[in-house]
Amino acid sequence: MILGRITGSVVSTIHHGIVEGRRLLLAERLDHAGNPTGGYIIALDAIGAGNGETVLILDEGNGARQILGDASAPVRSLVVGIVDDVDLQPS
Amino acid sequence: MILGRITGSVVSTIHHGIVEGRRLLLAERLDHAGNPTGGYIIALDAIGAGNGETVLILDEGNGARQILGDASAPVRSLVVGIVDDVDLQPS
Amino acid sequence: MILGRITGSVVSTIHHGIVEGRRLLLAERLDHAGNPTGGYIIALDAIGAGNGETVLILDEGNGARQILGDASAPVRSLVVGIVDDVDLQPS
Amino acid sequence: MILGRITGSVVSTIHHGIVEGRRLLLAERLDHAGNPTGGYIIALDAIGAGNGETVLILDEGNGARQILGDASAPVRSLVVGIVDDVDLQPS
Amino acid sequence: MILGRITGSVVSTIHHGIVEGRRLLLAERLDHAGNPTGGYIIALDAIGAGNGETVLILDEGNGARQILGDASAPVRSLVVGIVDDVDLQPS
Numbered sequence: 001m002i003l004g005r006i007t008g009s010v011v012s013t014i015h016h017g018i019v020e021g022r023r024l025l026l027a028e029r030l031d032h033a034g035n036p037t038g039g040y041i042i043a044l045d046a047i048g049a050g051n052g053e054t055v056l057i058l059d060e061g062n063g064a065r066q067i068l069g070d071a072s073a074p075v076r077s078l079v080v081g082i083v084d085d086v087d088l089q090p091s
Numbered sequence: 092m093i094l095g096r097i098t099g100s101v102v103s104t105i106h107h108g109i110v111e112g113r114r115l116l117l118a119e120r121l122d123h124a125g126n127p128t129g130g131y132i133i134a135l136d137a138i139g140a141g142n143g144e145t146v147l148i149l150d151e152g153n154g155a156r157q158i159l160g161d162a163s164a165p166v167r168s169l170v171v172g173i174v175d176d177v178d179l180q181p182s
Numbered sequence: 183m184i185l186g187r188i189t190g191s192v193v194s195t196i197h198h199g200i201v202e203g204r205r206l207l208l209a210e211r212l213d214h215a216g217n218p219t220g221g222y223i224i225a226l227d228a229i230g231a232g233n234g235e236t237v238l239i240l241d242e243g244n245g246a247r248q249i250l251g252d253a254s255a256p257v258r259s260l261v262v263g264i265v266d267d268v269d270l271q272p273s
Numbered sequence: 274m275i276l277g278r279i280t281g282s283v284v285s286t287i288h289h290g291i292v293e294g295r296r297l298l299l300a301e302r303l304d305h306a307g308n309p310t311g312g313y314i315i316a317l318d319a320i321g322a323g324n325g326e327t328v329l330i331l332d333e334g335n336g337a338r339q340i341l342g343d344a345s346a347p348v349r350s351l352v353v354g355i356v357d358d359v360d361l362q363p364s
Numbered sequence: 365m366i367l368g369r370i371t372g373s374v375v376s377t378i379h380h381g382i383v384e385g386r387r388l389l390l391a392e393r394l395d396h397a398g399n400p401t402g403g404y405i406i407a408l409d410a411i412g413a414g415n416g417e418t419v420l421i422l423d424e425g426n427g428a429r430q431i432l433g434d435a436s437a438p439v440r441s442l443v444v445g446i447v448d449d450v451d452l453q454p455s
Contacts, residue, residue, distance in 0.1 A: 001224035001225070002224070008180050010094075011175045012172035012173060013175070024092065026123055026177065032208055032222035040123035042094065042147070056206075060243040061153050061154050062243050066256050074171060075151075080256060081195055082194060084194055084195070088208070089189055089233040100359075101360075103328075103356045105353050133276065133329070134274070152335050163339040165337065165351075166333075185406065214372075214392070237376075238388075242425040245437070245439055246438070262378050266376055266377070268375075268390065270372040271372050271416070281453050283367075283447060283449070324453040325453070335426065338427075345430040347422055347431045349422065
């Protein structure tokens with residue numbers, strides 16, 4: 001799983017049913033403390049995430065297809081949860 | 092998914108039906124703002140993308156095979172969409 | 183397999199049974215000598231790992247699903263063992 | 274797919290039929306313009322590639338097994354084509 | 365495939381039969397000339413590799429499971445061969 005923050009969306013025509021009905025979100029990758037790393041990821045939205053929200057992104061195709069309930073979805077990265085809290089313990 | 096821009100093509104003989112009938116495109120990897128990152132990717136063309144176009148590339152073999160409708164296609168990266176717009180929100 | 187040290191946890195709602203019943207752990211990646219590399223990983227807990235513990239993380243979805251005994255678990259990274267000892271040989 | 278140039282071979286005993294009958298090639302990774310990147314990859318030879326040749330390497334296990342026609346081949350990277358031409362378009 | 369040199373082992377309890385009966389080896393990653401890259405990998409031992417030996421590591425879960433003959437082995441990286449020779453050609 002990867003931490004990301006939604007910064008926009010991508011509009012593109014992909015000829016596959018399950019993808020057409022969902023948004024392709026642009027997320028900046030975050031480090032463990034919630035700061036941007038400079039990287040980004042484009043992920044399909046599974047939860048209705050909004051701009052600026054910190055999210056959990058699953059970056060594995062087979063797992064993503066299981067959540068979508070579609071064994072043939074052409075997807076690798078999926079926004080699967082909104083992060084409510086990151087609890088950092090003193091080390 | 093990865094953002095890329097088509098910069099050329101690769102001519103090579105690969106002995107597998109579905110690959111022979113499609114172009115192998117050379118794409119430079121783009122960052123979230125559409126600027127080149129210095130990296131590249133070679134991807135099979137699923138949509139008829141042209142030189143200079145900004146595209147979405149799926150970098151996962153099983154998903155790529157689903158789009159091609161060929162469970163045995165030897166492919167990992169596939170150009171799956173032309174990007175019409177990247178909508179960046181102010182953060 | 184990756185060496186990590188548990189530094190916290192992530193609270194997020196993911197709509198899939200097996201994930202809801204387990205903790206999402208935040209681990210810093212370690213090098214072979216046990217020093218932090220600066221990277222991190224978010225992994226599902228399979229063993230009840232505690233804060234500060236050095237663990238083995240399996241970073242492969244199909245293997246992770248086998249350990250969980252759930253072929254549809256949306257997971258890629260799983261904390262699979264607590265490291266008792268790293269035995270470095272003089273080279 | 275990755276561009277590589279064959280620079281040598283690796284001799285090692287691996288106890289699996291399909292691997293024993295093929296060469297393990299050492300290839301330097303090339304950038305889009307055909308220059309070495311400093312990285313390398315060890316790939317099984319599917320086409321009889323020779324030293325110094327520029328090749329296409331498929332870096333995905335399931336696709337590689339499809340080309341080999343052996344669902345149990347322990348392989349991830351496979352030399353699948355000799356590159357005849359890289360056609361770079363002015364951008 | 366990756367070139368590595370065995371530098372130690374990791375002791376950890378993982379609750380899965382095939383893993384418990386094998387050693388988890390710590391290997392430094394080597395470049396094509398056999399020099400350490402600074403990275404490491406933890407891999408299951410399939411061949412009885414000893415300390416200081418240069419080995420081939422397969423870094424793909426499905427292929428690793430095929431060699432182990434266990435479709436449910438929770439493994440991604442496997443030491444599959446001892447390297448007898450790396451034959452570098454002048455380029």
